[in-house]
């Protein structure tokens with residue numbers, strides 16, 4: 588179905604202005620939406636405007652948008668008042684991964700928005716059907732799962748819960764193309780959705796290899812970035828098997844699958860690390876040790892890389908070969 592979509596007349600609400608709320612807000616502003624950004628905790632007000640402006644400025648410098656930060660910011664209102672969400676056609680909740688907090692936030696959002704507005708959550712792993720149990724109108728509720736930094740990444744999962752109206756999900760899927768995404772529509776709810784299920788299977792195996800002395804953290808990381816990291820911006824796992832010979836995978840699966848780790852326990856390595864207070868580069872303590880300077884430099888390097896890899900990803904969209912074939916045929 589074709590939808591008439593004009594972001595400039597579609598106000599969107601973002602509730603929760605932490606790491607992701609700020610980058611999602613920047614993405615929506617660059618797409619042309621008026622944005623009502625709600626700060627559920629006062630501390631958000633101290634950093635949100637600065638973070639969002641930083642994303643917009645860097646995006647303009649990197650050529651991600653032709654809009655100036657000033658033009659985008661004219662469309663932004665940062666507030667603690669949920670009532671300002673009244674005209675929003677869509678609200679994206681980005682608060683902490685905590686069911687009790689999310690439920691309280693939904694009550695406030697639903698008291699403010701109209702019945703036909705869409706309500707979504709950026710939850711990483713809470714099943715959408717469970718979140719639907721916390722709202723008054725579950726049919727208009729969806730998962731909208733972004734990847735950080737949301738204003739540069741092409742990833743977006745639109746996830747239906749048991750009670751979602753699929754036609755509204757298809758509409759969300761259509762809108763998200765205006766946000767520079769290459770989205771996926773998850774038609775049936777499953778914990779972890781698509782990518783977290785794939786990624787956590789890999790994390791589990793990585794812990795198994797390190798905890799059982801097959802390789803170090805450094806070796807696992809190096810292997811991972813130079814194998815999967817080399818091709819994954821171009822193709823996903825199925826196209827990769829097509830490219831490199833399906834039959835070999837069939838043979839390997841028979842022997843390898845029975846040996847893969849399938850523990851349901853959290854690995855001791857991460858358990859001990861978390862209990863010791865490690866948070867990763869955020870506090871310079873993780874699987875690697877960092878000086879404060881190195882930790883800051885990793886954050887900056889990741890930010891710079893995310894703009895670079897986006898440029899490469901845009902050169903190779905999902906339909907890159909179809910486009911090339913059409914061009915060849917036109918000549």
Ligand SMILES: NC(=O)c1ccc[n+]([C@@H]2O[C@H](COP(=O)([O-])OP(=O)(O)OC[C@H]3O[C@@H](n4cnc5c(N)ncnc54)[C@H](O)[C@@H]3O)[C@@H](O)[C@H]2O)c1
Nearest residue numbers: 603604605606607608627681682683684688709710711735
């Ligand atoms: N960080 C990621 O890479 C990532 C990726 C995908 C999805 N998510 C999901 O996005 C959501 C937000 O994650 P984040 O990384 O932006 O977290 P964050 O810690 O940076 O921000 C959390 C925000 O939650 C809000 N908050 C805090 N306490 C609250 C309270 N008591 N009541 C209401 N709101 C409160 C505040 O706005 C705060 O800024 C989570 O559900 C997370 O699982 C995160």
